[in-house]
Amino acid sequence: MSKREFSKVSPAVWRSGRFTGLECSTAQVLYLYFLTCEHQNSAGCFRLPDGYACSDLGWDAAKYAAARDKLIAAELITVDPGTAEIYVDRWLKHNPPMNEKHALGTQRIIENIESDAIREKVEADFLEADEARSSKVVALHSSALANTRIMRGGRG
Known part of the structure; x- marks a missing residue:
């Protein structure tokens, strides 16, 4: 049984040009499987023979390989x-x-990616995402809301 109880999948997937541009629904099903399967983790990269x-x-191997190749071609x-x-x-x-705790756990997963090429790609995506998260935290702390009495823990 998987540790995760749910996976976030944006409804925007149905408007994605890459997704809707796939030539067959089999490839779309495979993509949704990769997004939600029990192998998925917080880094978005997993080993799946x-x-x-x-x-x-x-599915048989030929059907799987054909759909997977379409997903690769669609980037x-x-x-x-x-x-x-x-990935x-x-x-x-x-x-x-x-x-921060989520980021540290994701970093540990990334460190264990065997493929150098994929690990480098995931690391670059992680740095970009984590920088955006950090910027939001800084913005929150400097906002007017953060400086209210309630947000300061009731202190004057």
Whole structure:
């Protein structure tokens, strides 16, 4: 059983040109599987041997490979066949770390990505997402709301 109880999937996926531009609904189903499967984690990158995916989906290897290739061509995923790792491109843009603890946990996952090429891509996406999170925290602390008596813990 998976540790995660849910996964965020934006309704905007249905308006995404990359997603709606896929030539077949099989590739769309596979993309939604990659977004929500029990293998997914906070870094958006996981090891998934073809046989596991085929078993989960009830597909043969040819159907899976054809759909996966369409996702690669649409730049929706990055795959390293040597390590069987899959990264959902732009995962961290849509699912950034929400706080420092979340960011540290995500960094630990990223450090364990075997594929150098994928790890470098995920690291770059993580740095961008974490910088955006940090900027929001700074903006919140400097806002007028943060300087109210209630936000200062009731202090004068």
